Amino acid sequence: AQSVTQPDIHITVSEGASLELRCNYSYGATPYLFWYVQSPGQGLQLLLKYFSGDTLVQGIKGFEAEFKRSQSSFNLRKPSVHWSDAAEYFCAVAKGNAGNMLTFGGGTRLMVKP
C-alpha cells in the first residue's frame, strides 16, 4: 500500500524567506502526487498536482513542487513566504489507476514570523 511521510511537523520561517516542505512517498508504480493547504478550522484546498511529464510543477499562490523519482520525494517550495501562507500543508499520493483515492501525510504546520 502507498504511504506518505512529511518529516517536519512544524516549521517556522520569517516573512520573505524561502520555504521548502518535505514529502516522501512510498508507492511501487508511477504515483499521482498532490499538495493541499488547510487554514485553521477549514477544509483543504489543492495547491498543485503531478501526474506525468515535467517534474517541476507550478501551483497557485506562487508555490511549486519538484518530483524526484530517485528520491521518492515531492517537496513543496516557495521563494518568498507571505504571512498569509501560515497554514497546515498536506502531501498526498494516489494510485495511478485510481486517481481519486488519496493517502495523506501527517501534515506540516507552517508559522511565519514578521
Added chain:
Amino acid sequence: DGGITQSPKYLFRKEGQNVTLSCEQNLNHDAMYWYRQDPGQGLRLIYYSQIVNDFQKGDIAEGYSVSREKKESFPLTVTSAQKNPTAFYLCASSRQGRSGGELFFGEGSRLTVL
C-alpha cells in the same frame, strides 16, 4: 456558487449517542468521501462512494455508517460503537474516473464527545 456544505460546524455529543453529520454538494460530482482528521495524523479515509446507492469502507470504517441515496448527499453517522469519536470530520467530492484526483472539500464538522 458550487461547493460542498457540511453541517453542523460544531457538534457536542454525550457518550452512547449516535450523531449524523450532513454533507451536500452541488458540483455534480459522482464520488464523495468522508475523512477524519486528528492532530499529527493527517486525514484518514472513513467511507467513500463512487456512485449513488453504493459505498465502500475506507481505512477506519468501524463505528461509522453512511448512505448515498442521492447524488448530492452523503451523510455520515457516528455510532456509539466508535470508541474515540472526538475529531474533525471532512467531506469531499470529486469527478469520477481518472479525472486528476482533485478533491473538493467542505469546511468540516468538529465533533466533541462530552
